Amino acid sequence: MKTAEHSIAQIIVYPLIQRLEQPTQTSWGRYEAVSILVVEVRTTSGVSGFGEALARFAPHGYGALVADALAPRILGHDALAIGALWALMRRALSGRAGGMLIEAIAAIDIALWDIAGKVAGMPLWRLLGGEGRREVPVYAASVNWADDDAADAAVADFLDRGFDRIKVKIGGPAEAAIRRITRVRERAGDAVTLYADANWAFQPDAAARVGRALADHGYAWFEEPLRPEDEGGYAKLRAACAVPLAAGESNYTLDQARGQIEARVLSHVQPNITRAGGLSETRRIAEHARAHDVAYAPHVGMSGILCELASLHLAAAQANTSVMECACAPSRFKDALADIAPGYRRARDGMLAVPDRPGLGAEIDRAALATLHA
């Protein structure tokens, strides 16, 4: 067999961890520290690509998974045959695709796309051959749900910074959530687009009450009202209230997103590119959503700059992009890791420009990789 010009020569893992300056509180839990896995893929031609896995805990475990289970399958192969490499890596697991394996594959997949862009001399938004947008609408995330005064301050701060789309975290009980929904609408005014994210806080009956309040106050979506496995609950909720539903950050592959897309239970599907198998699989999810008139709304959350950049390129290329999350909490995974400022510093008037350099469009700071090493 002829050796490919850009064969995979080496895969290096960087398990990273940071203590958060502002601990993040959701209805699911409190995060004092957060981790990710960064992966570097080097080719025989000397091109280096970087990717990221959503690895909230145990980043060394993800590193071992890449080194022991995934790298041996793809070393020596053509780095540009990304679809074939994805299938090879997926075969490391004989059961249903999901969990840490798919998150680890995401890191390599994103790195391979970074390489493909660098080899082509094109930013990914162009290489993907899609809409060719130069900027993407973003919303500010998030107004924390824990405290009224802090919530008021966060709304004022986001408005000051030019965001006209803002997401609010809500939690149980339903009455507290409805009070929060009402208060934030009053503070933000009617011209601002508001979204509410429950991180699975509610049982179905409570979710229906909250959903009706969100519709009354003109919220643009109700995100993850129920636990992701309760697909029947989502379908009933969709019938019971007028607010559009959004979810998908908890899914790994298209197979997990397919049912809610095809039934149009969701109005916006929100895969996280560093969880849902990287750019390749997330693009499949976004395209499937497009075929069913469901919008693609990338989730970023506590992920790092590589997640943000990969999501931004795909959002710029994808015809059915509605709006992308712009996570505004200070994070060294966004601030320190690359030579490009994170979205929450670059966004202007609620729009985020897509980088123009080849691949993901950023150089990774190797000193930062060492400083943040877990």
Ligand SMILES: [Mg+2]
């Ligand atoms: Mg969410």
